[in-house]
Amino acid sequence: MSKEFPLREERIGFYICHCGINIAFKVRCHEVAEYIGTLPGVVISRDYLFMCSDPGQEIIEKDIRELNLTRVVVASCSPRMHEHTFRAACARAGLNPFRSFHHVCVREHVSWVTLDEDEAxxxxxTLARAGVNRVRYQSDLFPKSFPVNPNTLVVGGGIAGMQAALDVAKAGYKVYLVERQATIGGHMLQYDKTFPTMDCAACIGTPKMVAVGQNPNIEILSLSEVEEISGFVGNFEVKVKRYARYVNAAKCTGCGECTKYCPISVPNEWDVGTQLRRAVYRPFPQAVPITFAIDKKDRGPCVQTCPAGTNVQGYVTLVREGKYKEAVKVILENLPLPGVLGRVCPAPCEKVCRRGEVDQPVSIRNLKRFAADHVDWETLExxxxxKKPPEEKVxxxxxxxxxxxCAYFLARKGYHPTVFEAMSEIGGMLRAGIPDYRLPPEVLKREVNYMCRMGVEIKTNAPIGEGNTIDKLFSEGYKAxxxxxxxxxxxxxxxxGENAEGVLRGISFLRNVNFCVDGAIGNKAVVIGxxxxxxxxxxxxxxxxASDVHVYCLEKREEMPAWAEEIEATEAEGIKIHNSWGVKKIVTNxxxxxxxxxxxxxxxxxxxKRFSPKYDDSESISDNCDTVLVAIGQRPDVSCINGTDGIELTRRGLISADPVTLQTGKPGVFAGGELYSGPSLVIEAIASGKEAAISIDRYIRGEDLIENRPQRPKGENWAPIPEGVQKAARAKMPELEPAQRVGSFVEVGTGFTEEQARTEAARCLSCGVCCECKQCVPACEAKAIEHDQIDKVVTLQVGSIIVATGFDVMDPTPMKEYGYGRLPNVLLNLEFERLSNATGPTSGKILLRDPNDKYQHTRPPKSVAFLHCIGSRDKNYHEYCSRTCCMYALKLAHLVKDKCGHDTEVYNFYIDMRCFGKGYEEFYRRIQDEGVRMIRGKAVEVTDKAEDPSEEGMLIVRAEDTLIGKMLRVxxxxxxxCTAMEPRPDAQEVARVFGLTLSGDGFxxxxxxxxxxxxxxxxxxxLAGACQGPKDIPDSVAQAKAAAxxxxxxxxxxxxxxxxMISHIDEDTCIGCQVCIGLCVYSAIEFDEFRKISVVNEAVCKGCGSCAAYCPSGAASIRHFTRKQIFGEIEGILAS
Amino acid sequence: MASVTPMLEITDAVMEVGGKTLKTCMQCGTCTGVCPWNLVKEFSPRLLIRLVSLGIEGYEEDSLWNCVTCATCVSRCPRQIDIIDVIRATRSVMLESGIVPPLYRVPLSSLRNEGNPWSSPRSERTDWSKNLEIPEFSEATEYLFFACCTHAYDARNKKVLKEVAGMLAKSGVSMGIIGTEESCCGDQAHKCGAFETYTGLQESNTELFAARGVKKIITTSPHCLNLFIKQYEGDFEVTHYTQQFARLIKEGKLTPSKPVPLKVAYHDPCYLGRHNNIYDEPRDVLRSIPGLEYIELPRSRDTSLCCGGGGGGIWSEVEVEKRFSVLRIREAKEAGAQVIATACPFCMIMLEDGLKAAGIDENEMRILDVGELLHESVE
Structure with a gap:
């Protein structure tokens, strides 16, 4: 039934397919064809049994040629099925397929979903009419082609990732294999055996690992993660974060000597925490790459907080190990005078110590003192x-x-520092201002002597200033x-009354006493401050x-700047403190x-919050005394700059210097300590000396003082506080009795005992895991350890990407009824695999866990129960079936029988047995034949509460045996x-990076x-492997091969x-508002700065239409979905 | 073995009145495993569902009437089947066919005649409120204070009710009561499957609430709370008095000050806890009482052991050794409690009964409402 419609120049052919009976059982196809044939422009309208068949396609081609059709509409299945087929037919007949063809869906959208024949x-x-109306407005389109980069990225080094990499490499293409862990292998290599063949997982898995490791086409990037992907199919640019390994992979021979010296132990992830590993580690002996790695998190809060950057975790750990000399050497890397600071440092580190979150902070300062007091400073290397040439002097x-x-760090760098001290004794305020009972002078002396051995020269009674000026120092050849x-x-x-006899200045008094110059004092003393x-x-x-000493200060007790422990010690010595009093006058006789x-x-x-005391004059008191000691603060003595120009003072009378470099206005002159900062902490002074040494070194070498200056460590990625840490009180410093103290200048704190110190040091939580004690460095003969490595980002160019990121085993801790975490012999399936594995904690023996020590194992169990469907097939957790548990439970049951003896009772509590694969059902029968008891009923509880003597000391599994309808206690x-396989916790983020979607189950x-x-x-x-859904090894491998x-x-x-069919932005209409750029999820739109318009990257655009739907100026449109085309279709629907 | 033929019309009849989720049962036995009855005797909800799903005889036996609707099985069912609804529907089919367990007859008839299950005159419904100065509910009052029949008629519970209502009123909660026109919420009738009786009560209350403009309700029984939230049609906010007390204490409008030096274990009522996830508020109230030493029982929160009173259990006869209340009291005693605190009138009746049955002296252990303990501390 053909007819001529000369009204319009378009000549349209319409074809409706019966799809066998799929469409025709609801839609009266012939009637539709007849109706469409009546529409204007339709030259031919037919119905046919299978339009997609060769004869069906030939009908279209023939009609185009013979009837000079310009447009074709086919109503059939979904365009996802055959749009391409019919476009090809049009193309073969000489038409532009995009201009000429439109596909109408009358199967998925009509016959399959409509009950009534008339309605259908x-x-x-209606839909066909809409299609006919639309097709008129379609225009010529030409697909573009782009070259493909032949490299492939495989993400995840488990069995799926390894297999995919090997297959792609075998075809001769380059593969980058990115793995988050230190080794490839994945879960499969953690297992002992594989079902149903009982192949040893390592025996069939390690050859794959070795093959990957040795394949010249495969580059393994372990300890790495993909951060970002840009580009499009065939042309991806991938940014990969390579975490520092701290071991040079090219040099490491894998000998493992380093582990013998590493003092840090943490649970080994590879063994699911069933045994410990060192901070320098290799997950297991057959790891690929074989190279060790150091597990180094961000430096602990103690290290980050110490102004001098002292490696606190390092020396605390070494004290724990009894390596005191090594501990002191670790301290000395960042801090001179450990014995001094170990006594007088206000220890800001302790305020941030994370041990405080468990009980109390580690007594860090006292441990430093302990280490310093337990080395022989005379012989300490x-x-x-x-050494630099002699003229490099400072x-x-x-x-x-x-x-x-400053002198210390300069000497360490090889310079020749000379210290000029105005007083007769060395140490400044350390010597003059701190009493001997807090800091014995011999401690300062031994540590200053050590510096002198390192090359520091010290001149006493050598003031600098007027007469002996800074300029003179330069003229004597000092470089800085x-x-x-x-x-x-x-x-x-x-x-x-302040000038009366008996009024003393505090610091002068202390100096006189310390230097044994004077220090006479009356009977009753009043101290102000x-x-x-x-x-x-x-x-x-x-x-x-003085038998009667009173302290008066302006501050309330809680405002006093002195530390609480000093205030307490003061009061313990019988001194009374009076708060909130200001001096009115000193009464004289x-x-x-x-x-x-x-x-x-x-x-x-x-x-x-500025110092500005206010008084109430109406309230006053008075006190009798014969001595007044004024200790209300100090200020710098800047006389050293006398006679030298170019050094400025601040408003507060301090030396002005750059806050980073500490250089003053005069090149080569630097300033630090309280002269620069005003009254501050001793550790801040030490830190400023250290910073100045860095600047002076750079200054002398002619380097920029600021550029690439070492950064302070930061970040809060610390080791989690381990579960079940036993609370333990912080060690208390043994002290002289108050009665012994008065009248004596013997040190009050007597120092930790060795046992105290090592126990206290063991309280450290090792926040940074590796403590950078560097004991591994000399142990490594290959010189492979590189503690200074940093994380890097590398960029790869690839054409295709295979995501094989695997799964996680569900943590059953929240399901309290099964007692996991509380009952020591309730194990996770993966823990059991590690027990059974030759490289696991028991070297492959299946043994009970010691209830008192989770890392110790005792004897083989006499009975074992495997509980299926824990967290799987359970809408409260994961509704899906994890597909592998029935089979691995049988495998593990067999292993118990095999390793613990056939008289061992083994139970499987199951809901349904799913043994669907090749050889699986046979395996099930074999395991039953071995005597494993199968109980049909989901276990509801595991308890250690015995109901009769036979249950004492046992774990009782409760379940209904649904086949006999009785409750069982086993x-x-x-x-x-046997817990569920679940998506990785970061699946959502990974999906975002790779442009994937998640299904309802999260895979x-x-x-x-x-x-x-x-x-x-x-x-x-x-996609390959279990990241797409729970899978066993055969399925993962098969999918990997498909992806490859x-x-x-x-x-x-x-x-x-x-x-x-992608976006097009009309350059004449675009106003350059750039809103589309933010809307585009594919980052396909860029802004042309020169022309001030948005431009579509045609290779990246997916034609989603976000830009076209929003564009306020109407410049953006989607080709093949223009307004005319869409409205044409809508008009066709509405016209009835 | 003789064969049986499925009678699917029975299955269809059950599904007609609810219980449709039984279709998805995979017969794993979790319900049986966690059902508290299996602590004392055999009872398999799984088997019951199986028999109902094929209409095979056996489902109608005594065990059908055992379920106390504690929802332990519901909370653990891997297929999230509403097992209580299946049981309710099955009971309903039985009642329809004229099979009424003798113990149900009196309360059901009382419900129809007097609007309460305790065979007490409707006219005495508000006797408890004399001397309390609680106004009639009107536009001026924010909350309807809905007293449970068991609170209103049972002598022991009446004391609780008076103290609870008195404290709420004194703390400035704007609330009123409706009076003798209101009827039992219908929870027991509903759970027993007495569909018509329940519908009558529900419709009468719903109309009454609508007529009076009720927007917010404070319930005294967790059972009323549950039914109002889940079965009643109408847009009202429903809270339990323990929630109100916790709020008032937090806002400083009610301050427990007098020490109550007792070791108190809290017993979670099923309809407050498992059914409505209200676990913390009653505990917050107890913990705010000075001198009170709080004890957490081994079976607590979502694993709490039912008192045995729900779903018609309050009317049934159970041997002493098989009463949950007796097990519960022994558990509390072992934990060192002097008082079991609860917040449900059924729990109160069942546990007090358990105390007597277990032969425990009042000096050794008492059952008190959370409200009573608070009252002691506030006055």
Missing amino acids: TEKAK VPEIE AIVGSGPAGLS VFLSTGAHKEFMLGVE GGAVAMDVARVARRKG GSKVAGIEFKRCVAVFDEN PVEMVVL FMEEHPKLEPVSTPTAGVF SEAQALSTLGEVIVPP
């Missing part, structure tokens, strides 16, 4: 230093902590000068014979002090939970469940054709 037929007519002004620190004369000048009260110096002054006064009057201090600080010695979704099992919505990205064949097909063809 009407709907088919100085590090090997390559002058350091002041021998306080900052000056000594570091100023650190500290804050030794004291503030005074400015009240009446609430800081550390005031406490020291009071305690020294007590020791020098002739020239001598007779007493002191105070007024109430109501506030010390103003609203901006006592066994070991229970194995990656394939493009079509039957016909495209390895493809994904992103062309060129394929997809990748090879791309590489072999060498080009990809990209469909032309």
